[in-house]
Amino acid sequence: MNRNQVNKRMIFNVVMGIAALLLLALAAFWMFGKDSEPLLSQDQAEQAVLSEYAGKVDSLKLQAGAYVAELQTEQGRYELKLDGVTGEILSIVLLKHADEPAVQPTSAASPAPSGGAAPTRSPAPTPAAQSLVSEEEAVRLALLEVPGELDDVDTGIDAAGAFYLVEIHTSDGREAVVQVNAISGKIMSVTWEEPDGEDS
Template sequence: MNNKTGIWILLASLFIVVLLFISWQKFGNTNVSAEILTRGEAQKLVQDRYQGTVTQIKRTDEQYDIELEKEDNLYHISLDALSGKVLVFSKKGTKSQSPVPSTTTPRNNSSKKLTEEEVKEIAKKQVDGAVAHVWLETKGEQTYYLVQIKTKDDREAIVQIHAITGNVMSVTWDDHSSDDDHKKDDSKNRSKDKKMMTN
């Protein structure tokens, strides 16, 4: 009887502990997690965290969409209204230029650069030849690839391709043959001059 009583007491104790744990999980911290940040709290949290000025704030369900201005740059922030966690932080543009429209899927960043392989394919469609060299350059806020292509007739072209859109910005030809012809003409003229001087 003593063993059976001990087992029942142990089982009853475990059951009570499990019930208390489940009750605490379900009801214990409801007040903390269910509290949605007010607009003022969300604005203060973002401004304190990023040291900028909130220019616009809008709440949708349990998320705040916030526009922040900092040092002439404009940023879009999505903030969890319950936890205060930043879900998305992306640059929209600068104060001097019109903001870039925010994408519907901010995680798929629209400013993703093309790969070198993609750029080579685009360049080959413009100039028939073998790719000799590819490099990336940035001027101002514009990033582009330069692709050097050598053709079968020993000519060289440099194709300038926008690093994000893939648009061909320019094709520049480097004609060595015309330079060589000028050099040959100059050397012929010099030899004629020498002959005339000796005569």
């Protein structure tokens, strides 16, 4: 009886040890296997940026498996972060607006100029001539759409262009993610996330 119990315990320990080793090997392969994928060359990373945005790449550095690029466009200077393997653009941040005056949204209509002829103005704003909405402005617009308390702000890019994701906690305990267009400031979507658990 005792010998039988000892044998069962030994078999159990051996099986558990093998299972633990397999799990460790699988975790190591998953973590380090990604690092073995070849990184894009600087030329390939630059082409990935220029295929998405018109402009000139002024600098490109590899940092912790990702490329960080500075891009000069008609709208201004941007910092982009790219996945070092796929070239996917992970984030874009406006560093400096272009020197030329851009069409800025105003809080009130401007009065008509006095003295007859209107000053020379640029034509109606096009997407290329508009300035990027700042993070603070995106938060303000999101809070107008969904009142509450700011939790977090992220940036992203899709086929429609750059956008902000503003996470807001509402007074009733829900969380909303408001997607704000980074060029126009328009609210693109509002997604409501269900609470993890309901407190009773």
